[in-house]
Amino acid sequence: MAVFVDETTRVLVQGLTGSQGKFHGLRNKAYGTQVVAGVTPGKGGQDVEGVPVYDSVAEAVAATGANASFVAVPPRAAPDAILQAAEAGIPFVVCITEGIPAQDEARVFNVLRRDFPGTRLLGPNCPGIISPGRCNIGITPGEIALEGGPVGIVSRSGTLTYQALYELKQKGIGVTTCVGIGGDPVPGTSFIDCLSAFEADPETRAVIMFGEIGGSAEEEAAEFIAKEMSKPVVAYVAGVTAPPGKKMGHAGAIISGSKGTAQAKMDALRAAGVKVGLNPTEAGDLMAEVVKSL
Amino acid sequence: MDLFEYQGKQYFARFGIPVSPGDVADDVDTAVAVADRVGYPVVVKAQVQVGGRGKAGGIKLADDADAVRTHAGNILGMDIRGHVVRRLWIEHASDIEQEYYASFTLDRSAKKHLGMLSAQGGVEIETVAETSPEAIARIHVDPAEGLTENACREWVQRAQLDPRATDGAVDILLKLYRCYTEGDCDLTEINPLILTPSGEVHALDAKVTLDDNARFRHEDWEEFEGLTVRDPREELAHEKGLQYVGLDGTVGIIANGAGLAMSTCDVVNQVGGQPANFLDIGGGASAQVMANALEVINSDEKVKAIFINIFGGITRGEEVANGIVQALGQVDLRAPIVIRLDGTNAEEGRAILQPHLSDRLRSKPTMLEAAREAVALAGGAQ
Numbered sequence: 001m002a003v004f005v006d007e008t009t010r011v012l013v014q015g016l017t018g019s020q021g022k023f024h025g026l027r028n029k030a031y032g033t034q035v036v037a038g039v040t041p042g043k044g045g046q047d048v049e050g051v052p053v054y055d056s057v058a059e060a061v062a063a064t065g066a067n068a069s070f071v072a073v074p075p076r077a078a079p080d081a082i083l084q085a086a087e088a089g090i091p092f093v094v095c096i097t098e099g100i101p102a103q104d105e106a107r108v109f110n111v112l113r114r115d116f117p118g119t120r121l122l123g124p125n126c127p128g129i130i131s132p133g134r135c136n137i138g139i140t141p142g143e144i145a146l147e148g149g150p151v152g153i154v155s156r157s158g159t160l161t162y163q164a165l166y167e168l169k170q171k172g173i174g175v176t177t178c179v180g181i182g183g184d185p186v187p188g189t190s191f192i193d194c195l196s197a198f199e200a201d202p203e204t205r206a207v208i209m210f211g212e213i214g215g216s217a218e219e220e221a222a223e224f225i226a227k228e229m230s231k232p233v234v235a236y237v238a239g240v241t242a243p244p245g246k247k248m249g250h251a252g253a254i255i256s257g258s259k260g261t262a263q264a265k266m267d268a269l270r271a272a273g274v275k276v277g278l279n280p281t282e283a284g285d286l287m288a289e290v291v292k293s294l
Numbered sequence: 295m296d297l298f299e300y301q302g303k304q305y306f307a308r309f310g311i312p313v314s315p316g317d318v319a320d321d322v323d324t325a326v327a328v329a330d331r332v333g334y335p336v337v338v339k340a341q342v343q344v345g346g347r348g349k350a351g352g353i354k355l356a357d358d359a360d361a362v363r364t365h366a367g368n369i370l371g372m373d374i375r376g377h378v379v380r381r382l383w384i385e386h387a388s389d390i391e392q393e394y395y396a397s398f399t400l401d402r403s404a405k406k407h408l409g410m411l412s413a414q415g416g417v418e419i420e421t422v423a424e425t426s427p428e429a430i431a432r433i434h435v436d437p438a439e440g441l442t443e444n445a446c447r448e449w450v451q452r453a454q455l456d457p458r459a460t461d462g463a464v465d466i467l468l469k470l471y472r473c474y475t476e477g478d479c480d481l482t483e484i485n486p487l488i489l490t491p492s493g494e495v496h497a498l499d500a501k502v503t504l505d506d507n508a509r510f511r512h513e514d515w516e517e518f519e520g521l522t523v524r525d526p527r528e529e530l531a532h533e534k535g536l537q538y539v540g541l542d543g544t545v546g547i548i549a550n551g552a553g554l555a556m557s558t559c560d561v562v563n564q565v566g567g568q569p570a571n572f573l574d575i576g577g578g579a580s581a582q583v584m585a586n587a588l589e590v591i592n593s594d595e596k597v598k599a600i601f602i603n604i605f606g607g608i609t610r611g612e613e614v615a616n617g618i619v620q621a622l623g624q625v626d627l628r629a630p631i632v633i634r635l636d637g638t639n640a641e642e643g644r645a646i647l648q649p650h651l652s653d654r655l656r657s658k659p660t661m662l663e664a665a666r667e668a669v670a671l672a673g674g675a676q
Contacts, residue, residue, distance in 0.1 A: 141606075161553075185402050220403065238560060242539075242572070
């Protein structure tokens with residue numbers, strides 16, 4: 001099993017006719033993902049290398065039975081695109097768009113929570129999700145992931161997600177699902193959502209979690225791990241050397257006053273029984289030990 | 295983007311939030327002219343983006359033109375905790391009966407907006423939060439619902455302001471919420487929000503942080519640009535569209551991806567070195583982007599070694615390697631480079647770099663080994 005997406009997932013790409021959507025959507029298809037439709041208002045009836053394009057998500061769902069959406073549209077269009085997918089009843093929406101205003105992001109999150117509880121949003125500003133060998137939605141290079149489990153991955157950063165996949169592959173360790181939750185202040189899916197899904201997934205037997213400075217998502221995850229998780233967790237937190245008050249690339253990666261430091265997050269995770277590596281390689285080594293002892 | 299006080303007040307005014315009449319002045323004569331216009335007494339305020347202006351002598355009361363001349367002359371050019379004062383805000387002095395605190399920001403944990411209001415204003419809110427947390431009335435506002443007048447009034451009542459301030463505070467807070475949401479702010483803060491003896495409520499200070507992601511729908515923000523005093527390295531990086539944060543060390547960092555760039559700084563630190571900067575060249579970076587990044591790093595005289603840390607994902611190793619080789623031809627570097635190239639097509643990339651390797655360009659297979667090499671080249675662990 002995998003979490004959130006697997007070989008039965010039927011994906012439509014919002015923005016398939018744009019450069020990002022086309023490039024990554026077709027890569028996902030080439031990986032073996034069921035990419036069944038594209039949506040671009042005004043371009044219904046066209047196709048992108050054989051994938052039919054529709055004017056709206058609702059039409060695409062009616063025609064193809066899509067049950068996941070990959071949103072690859074610019075920041076000004078992304079909030080409406082996400083809500084359109086939710087209105088059409090799509091249960092899983094992945095948004096890779098970077099640069100959505102925080103006000104829009106907070107509004108969309110709360111509209112989904114209030115009006116569309118059946119829709120899960122992953123992202124925005126995330127690399128996407130891959131269940132190796134089954135489904136890849138987003139920008140993760142599929143070839144660096146080894147399929148089969150027993151490890152689940154959840155990370156805020158894209159490149160560190162790849163790093164985690166690669167480190168595990170080098171050690172011959174497979175992955176059930178790798179979820180990039182994204183580096184924005186209000187991610188649709190949290191660490192806790194992913195940890196909880198991995199805890200419930202019989203095939204996932206250990207979880208590696210990559211956090212970074214800013215906010216308190218890692219501390220909240222630590223509390224969840226201590227209370228609710230039976231499976232071992234290994235973690236790494238980026239940004240030990242980050243100065244306060246500066247956004248480190250990601251909109252959400254900022255130490256506010258004395259809050260959101262890497263040290264505080266590592267301390268919280270350690271206190272919850274999590275093995276914490278001081279760099280991605282060390283985290284990979286720790287996970288290799290954990291996997292050996294399973 | 296953080297606004298100066300005067301810009302924050304101008305932004306507040308667009309949403310109808312009452313502020314004191316005033317204007318900016320970059321020299322003494324203008325300061326006097328503004329003071330004459332707004333009427334004495336006036337307050338002469340240093341415009342710097344750092345706390346503790348008052349204590350440093352950057353805020354002075356003046357009763358007449360001579361006093362304005364003296365204070366403006368003293369404050370212009372003053373160094374307040376590393377920030378040199380180049381501009382003043384002169385405003386008509388208010389009679390203050392009480393000082394309050396009000397702000398809106400995002401509560402990332404609750405995923406809702408958080409309003410904070412306190413009858414104890416004029417001091418750091420962090421101090422109030424520590425010494426008497428019960429003195430801060432909080433309200434969570436659902437961004438999908440907005441702030442209603444009833445909820446706002448109930449919130450103001452909880453804060454136990456002087457009853458004469460209630461109506462004025464409700465009015466200002468509703469406007470402040472609009473400024474925060476429609477104005478795309480990460481933070482709006484009024485400290486102090488004052489009550490005058492005649493029962494009026496208005497903003498005596500303004501702290502505003504604009505959300506850079508919302509720039510596309512605010513053409514009017516352009517006027518706020520260009521006045522922020524940036525580190526010259528950050529200025530150059532900003533011009534070239536790079537995600538750069540200046541640090542104090544000797545190892546220049548270039549990486550693809552924000553997380554990896556942060557992690558690279560950490561690893562350098564872990565093996566005893568000090569990163570000179572954070573620099574994310576993003577995914578799919580071209581040779582030109584790499585050249586720009588090297589140029590920015592090269593402008594930093596403290597840099598003794600450069601660590602390029604690339605994990606090929608979408609970006610393939612051979613493209614990155616070609617980019618580096620091309621960039622080396624464009625920029626004359628002061629410091630040697632250590633490269634770690636891993637991920638997709640890393641071997642092909644390393645093969646491309648092979649003929650160019652020398653004491654000035656070294657390749658290491660892992661992040662940790664490359665960090666050690668770069669730190670050694672920068673003069674060893676400290």
